[in-house]
Amino acid sequence: MLYVESPIGVGFSYSNTSSDYISWNDTTTADDNLKFLLNWLEKFPRYKDSDLYLAGDSYAGHFIPQLASLLLEHNKNPNIGPIKLKGVALGNPLLDLDISMESADNLWSHGAISDETLMLEKTVCKISRYYKELFVYNNVSKECSDVLDRINNE
Known part of the structure; x- marks a missing residue:
């Protein structure tokens, strides 16, 4: 199980660039999470063939579906190995x-x-x-x- 805290500044996550704390939104958060996931899989290639489940609560009701959508788009590229997104779970999500x-x-x-x-x-x-x-x-x-x-x- 891999826990990721995002956006920047949530929980124990941080950035060395102060502008990162004021310039994020739903789109940049999804992009950052996809970049993180791709980099993490490069660093730990033994997990590339593992099933992926995304889960979150509260405002992740926005972040998780957006990341899932990006992953599905990413997987359309025939020149890369797809990320095996198997499911999404949202607990008490803030949807609207x-x-x-x-x-x-x-x-x-x-x-x-x-x-x-x-x-x-x-x-x-x-x-x-x-x-x-x-x-x-x-x-x-x-x-x-x-x-x-x-x-x-x-």
């Missing part, structure tokens, strides 16, 4: 912010938050908007932050 971040209804349906807190989330915060503000604009209203604190405390 509007879908994946809408957890208040689920928490409420399991009795984890009150009716009042659910209504606050829907009227004050709108959880998908919160995550877009946080991840895209790095800006969250105080009111929404207070509601999320309340959800966490319940």
Whole structure:
């Protein structure tokens, strides 16, 4: 089993080039992972004929399918030995912010938050908007932050 932490800066991964920390995106991460895998297989050729399974959680719901797609494209080249991609596994993947971040209804349906807190989330915060503000604009209203604190405390 080979564990790879990506993108650069996640977990114990690092770069000696500071611009690498601000210039990555889904596409560059998939490209970097493919380059890593190809280089790793060159260094350890005994694994070239092994089956490959890709797995990840959370935002790997984006990274793993993109890497799998690149591997399939790579394997179309008749001049190279194909990488034997056998499967993909995603655990609790973040596929889409509007879908994946809408957890208040689920928490409420399991009795984890009150009716009042659910209504606050829907009227004050709108959880998908919160995550877009946080991840895209790095800006969250105080009111929404207070509601999320309340959800966490319940």
